[in-house]
Amino acid sequence: MEQLVLDSRTRLLVLTGAGVSAESGVPTFRGMNGLWENHPVEAVASPEGFQADPALVWRFYSQRRTGAADVKPNPGHDALVRWEAHLGDRFLLATQNVDGLHARAGSQRVVDMHGNLFRTKCADCRREPFDDTSVHPSGTVPKCDSCGGRLRPDIVWFGEMLASADLERIGEFVSRKDGTRLVFLAAGTSGAVWPAAGLVDEVRTVGAETWLVNSESAANTERFQHFVQGLSGQVLPTLAKLV
Ligand code: BV8
Numbered sequence: 001m002e003q004l005v006l007d008s009r010t011r012l013l014v015l016t017g018a019g020v021s022a023e024s025g026v027p028t029f030r031g032m033n034g035l036w037e038n039h040p041v042e043a044v045a046s047p048e049g050f051q052a053d054p055a056l057v058w059r060f061y062s063q064r065r066t067g068a069a070d071v072k073p074n075p076g077h078d079a080l081v082r083w084e085a086h087l088g089d090r091f092l093l094a095t096q097n098v099d100g101l102h103a104r105a106g107s108q109r110v111v112d113m114h115g116n117l118f119r120t121k122c123a124d125c126r127r128e129p130f131d132d133t134s135v136h137p138s139g140t141v142p143k144c145d146s147c148g149g150r151l152r153p154d155i156v157w158f159g160e161m162l163a164s165a166d167l168e169r170i171g172e173f174v175s176r177k178d179g180t181r182l183v184f185l186a187a188g189t190s191g192a193v194w195p196a197a198g199l200v201d202e203v204r205t206v207g208a209e210t211w212l213v214n215s216e217s218a219a220n221t222e223r224f225q226h227f228v229q230g231l232s233g234q235v236l237p238t239l240a241k242l243v
């Protein structure tokens, strides 16, 4: 297998998707072939879906909270923690996953691009989002104790903008001029969801070296210089040479 060299001249941006959590037992979106209780995920994970039936949306996220509560990080998560320890501030992990497994594995330099399953915010006021593991399977909609409005998961739904602070943090890392060379590695993502799927194009404008680690060829495989087919939990632990 080709080796990814992580040395003192390297700046590494990693993008992870649902495939990185699959070996921990968290179902991927494609694995559910985009459906939940034969609703298209895009319909449930959307402001329109929440407007139409907030109880259904809370049932969906309650099931996901229950499913993700006691899963463990896998060797793919652990490899990323080692790479971060080796590279320090020349490492950044942008994840599309909302399961919190990167933090649980010990990753610190993480951008939760699509929010966090175990955080809740108010749909009707600007109170701070708060950590929350509560589940509401029986179709109740939890109420905000500041404004009495509807609480919702602190997740970026389809049709919603990603946090500008998150996008800026990634953009700064990509365009940093510190004499290091940028390497971009995407793992476990089908490259179907934007704007995350556009990151590979963004990094190529600054001449980055690009890698994709995925169990099957993804929608944007040909946009990567290196494609390593395999399970992230098996590939990531031996892919990088830490110099
Ligand atoms: C926005 C939270 C607009 C929800 C998520 C047409 C063109 C361009 C864009 C669009 C378009 N039509 C619609 C859009 C916009 C839309 C979009 O991209 N839609 C897609 C479906 C086409 N994007 C948005 O809405 C984004 N916002 O664009 O705002 C806007 C503009 C102006 C003003 C206002 C608004 C917001 C996107 C964020 C949505 N939220 N998550 C939740 O989780 O409940 S996305 C959600 O789905 C996940 O977070 C994840 O990101 C995504 C699924 O993608 P993957 O992570 O890649 O997972 P997937 O299962 O697809 O793939 C897994 C891969 O791993 C597979 O390839 C598999 O082979 C592989 N694999 C499996 N096991 C392993 C493995 N690989 C390695 N090892 C293994 N063991």
Ligand code: ZN
Pocket: 122, 123, 124, 125, 126, 127, 144, 145, 146, 147, 148, 149, 150
């Ligand atoms: Zn409120």
